[in-house]
Amino acid sequence: MPDPAFRTLLYRYFFFAWLYRDASRGNLLERAAAWRHNKAHAHWLLTYMRRWLWCAAVLYGLGGMVEVVLGWTGASAFFYVPSALSVTVNAVIAASWLGLKAMPAPL
Numbered sequence: 001m002p003d004p005a006f007r008t009l010l011y012r013y014f015f016f017a018w019l020y021r022d023a024s025r026g027n028l029l030e031r032a033a034a035w036r037h038n039k040a041h042a043h044w045l046l047t048y049m050r051r052w053l054w055c056a057a058v059l060y061g062l063g064g065m066v067e068v069v070l071g072w073t074g075a076s077a078f079f080y081v082p083s084a085l086s087v088t089v090n091a092v093i094a095a096s097w098l099g100l101k102a103m104p105a106p107l
Contacts, residue, residue, distance in 0.1 A: 059083035
């Protein structure tokens with residue numbers, strides 16, 4: 001089996017949708033199996049949250065450095081905007097993790 005392409009690895013490093021199954025499709029047994037699969041893989045969401053947190057911190061630091069050291073306030077937005085967007089991605093990941101940990105299985 002050939003190794004996946006770099007862009008595939010990069011996508012899998014930052015986005016977790018490939019790891020989970022759709023629990024809204026299929027019959028009752030298939031949906032229950034997908035729910036159990038997703039609950040069993042919920043611990044990976046914390047890893048993705050950590051990755052996005054580091055990205056937010058690094059991008060925010062780079063934005064601050066560009067703004068303070070170089071004095072390029074307009075160019076610092078190039079780093080600040082993705083940093084702010086990564087905070088929203090972390091909020092989605094946290095809601096997903098809490099949902100998988102706290103919610104009962106759907107019927």
